[in-house]
Amino acid sequence: MKKIIIANWKMNPFSAKEAEYILNGVKKTAAKLKKTQTVICPPFIYFNNLRKIIGKSTILFLGAQNSFWEIEGAFTGEVSPEMIKNSGGSYVILGHSERRALGESDEMVSKKTLVCLKTGLKTVVCIGEKVRDEQGDYLAFLKNEIRNSLNKVQKRFLRNLIIAYEPIWAIGKKDAEAMLPADIHETVIYIKKVLSEIYGQESALAVPILYGGSVGGKNAGEIIKDGGVNGLLVGHQSLKPENFNEILRSVENI
Numbered sequence: 001m002k003k004i005i006i007a008n009w010k011m012n013p014f015s016a017k018e019a020e021y022i023l024n025g026v027k028k029t030a031a032k033l034k035k036t037q038t039v040i041c042p043p044f045i046y047f048n049n050l051r052k053i054i055g056k057s058t059i060l061f062l063g064a065q066n067s068f069w070e071i072e073g074a075f076t077g078e079v080s081p082e083m084i085k086n087s088g089g090s091y092v093i094l095g096h097s098e099r100r101a102l103g104e105s106d107e108m109v110s111k112k113t114l115v116c117l118k119t120g121l122k123t124v125v126c127i128g129e130k131v132r133d134e135q136g137d138y139l140a141f142l143k144n145e146i147r148n149s150l151n152k153v154q155k156r157f158l159r160n161l162i163i164a165y166e167p168i169w170a171i172g173k174k175d176a177e178a179m180l181p182a183d184i185h186e187t188v189i190y191i192k193k194v195l196s197e198i199y200g201q202e203s204a205l206a207v208p209i210l211y212g213g214s215v216g217g218k219n220a221g222e223i224i225k226d227g228g229v230n231g232l233l234v235g236h237q238s239l240k241p242e243n244f245n246e247i248l249r250s251v252e253n254i
């Protein structure tokens with residue numbers, strides 16, 4: 001299975017020109033990789049410009065940072081999975097902690113996840129605890145978040161599901177403050193156990209699990225090597241082509 005590196009640009013950059021600059025700076029490196037696929041998730045408004053740069057690549061893809069749970073209709077301001085697909089998107093990130101902080105509930109994530117999977121999008125569901133407590137309450141939190149966010153998703157739709165484990169306390173910091181690979185590995189095993197309880201071991205073990213939270217060129221390789229993950233979700237470091245390229249190269253060279 002190829003490693004999956006997803007760039008979450010969030011609400012950046014300011015202009016289409018800058019968006020094109022970042023993508024052009026990444027494209028050359030990403031296009032050469034054999035074992036690593038790259039997904040760029042820009043704001044919707046840049047999709048069309050960036051789609052032209054990506055073209056028909058089989059190693060570099062476009063993804064959305066959100067989707068609505070209906071396909072079309074009177075839902076002002078929303079964008080549907082069909083629109084994402086028809087605009088060149090093949091991935092979608094759902095339930096990011098920044099969206100959950102704005103009021104997105106597990107129930108909403110679950111509805112979105114089902115419709116995105118049915119549309120055929122590779123659907124990245126984000127989970128992650130706010131704090132790590134000594135009593136291990138975060139494990140119960142994670143279990144609930146996984147169960148509730150996938151509440152509507154039956155086993156037959158799992159093929160395109162990806163889980164992104166993003167501990168909220170580790171997001172937006174320096175590389176050195178990311179979670180340690182050994183701790184990531186332990187949590188990944190736990191996530192697999194929870195998925196196995198819902199879907200059975202065989203289906204659960206086929207779901208790729210990514211890590212996100214302060215990944216940079218210095219820690220990307222070792223998180224992949226020792227963290228037991230199939231890829232990474234990268235926030236602020238994905239906006240600087242030279243930094244993001246360093247991440248891509250270090251993952252490819254493992």
Ligand code: PEP
Binds near residue numbers: 212214236
């Ligand atoms: C994120 O918010 O998805 C993320 C991984 O951010 P950062 O890499 O900036 O910690």
